[in-house]
Amino acid sequence: MVKVGVLGAQGRMGREVVRVLNDAPDLEVAAEVDQGDALDALTGCDVVVDFTHPGAVMANLRWCVQHDLDVVVGTSGFGEDRLDEVRGWLPDHPDVRVLVVPNFSIGAISGKADAPSGTALRTASMIAAARAAAGLGAPPDATVSALPGARGATVDDVHVHSVRVAGLVAHQEVLFGGNGETLTIRHDSLDRASFMPGVLLAVRGIGALPPGLTVGLERLLGLE
Ligand SMILES: NC(=O)c1ccc[n+]([C@@H]2O[C@H](COP(=O)([O-])OP(=O)(O)OC[C@H]3O[C@@H](n4cnc5c(N)ncnc54)[C@H](O)[C@@H]3O)[C@@H](O)[C@H]2O)c1
Numbered sequence: 001m002v003k004v005g006v007l008g009a010q011g012r013m014g015r016e017v018v019r020v021l022n023d024a025p026d027l028e029v030a031a032e033v034d035q036g037d038a039l040d041a042l043t044g045c046d047v048v049v050d051f052t053h054p055g056a057v058m059a060n061l062r063w064c065v066q067h068d069l070d071v072v073v074g075t076s077g078f079g080e081d082r083l084d085e086v087r088g089w090l091p092d093h094p095d096v097r098v099l100v101v102p103n104f105s106i107g108a109i110s111g112k113a114d115a116p117s118g119t120a121l122r123t124a125s126m127i128a129a130a131r132a133a134a135g136l137g138a139p140p141d142a143t144v145s146a147l148p149g150a151r152g153a154t155v156d157d158v159h160v161h162s163v164r165v166a167g168l169v170a171h172q173e174v175l176f177g178g179n180g181e182t183l184t185i186r187h188d189s190l191d192r193a194s195f196m197p198g199v200l201l202a203v204r205g206i207g208a209l210p211p212g213l214t215v216g217l218e219r220l221l222g223l224e
Contacts, residue, residue, distance in 0.1 A: 001029035003044065005030055007033050009032035009034050054079065064096075069096070078118055127156075128158050171187070
């Protein structure tokens with residue numbers, strides 16, 4: 001049995017994670033921790049899963065790394081600065097694996113504390129990396145005047161527009177433009193249950209990853 005600790009266990013994602021872990025014959029919920037609970041309850045876990053808040057996750061993560069616990073991080077808010085900070089902790093804990101997953105499915109939650117979402121940040125970074133690998137520069141942009149914010153935020157020169165509207169749950173649309181044509185890739189998560197296969201994949205697979213920081217599920221899905 002893999003012993004799993006859940007950080008943010010009383011939250012919307014945390015409750016769903018506890019539910020699917022309880023249904024999994026090979027996994028055991030060894031600790032349910034929420035705000036105000038002592039992190040010591042996580043000692044002895046094989047894996048910790050964090051679905052808390054961007055303002056809380058770094059302290060949680062640091063505690064887990066210091067206690068040599070493997071961690072799957074679902075909480076959003078991880079840009080390169082935070083990833084670099086985590087990388088800086090790891091040389092002192094060479095056996096620890098940290099798996100940061102911006103999207104267990106593909107989507108973006110409304111009512112979110114952060115914008116762009118972790119998913120959008122990661123998507124924009126990957127688009128920029130693909131453009132760079134193809135020898136392309138920043139996407140062309142003829143804008144000469146704009147109201148502040150009208151062109152969205154830029155992540156590695158890719159424009160990101162975060163829509164926060166009541167009624168939306170988790171949606172992402174990526175729009176590519178060419179000469180006289182567009183290509184739209186859209187994903188809608190309609191229920192938090194859609195994230196759970198990815199969470200289970202991460203919990204079951206993290207032990208097979210090399211120590212250190214891994215971002216995204218691609219390696220566990222055999223895509224890299
Ligand atoms: N990676 C993904 O695919 C994915 C999918 C959905 C949500 N998320 C992210 O997961 C996070 C949680 O989402 P949610 O909808 O469950 O939020 P939520 O607000 O419903 O739950 C967060 C829980 O964390 C608890 N918490 C806050 N600070 C804590 C701390 N220091 N220690 C322990 N627990 C603490 C809160 O009390 C709450 O119960 C968000 O950042 C969200 O963007 C990621």
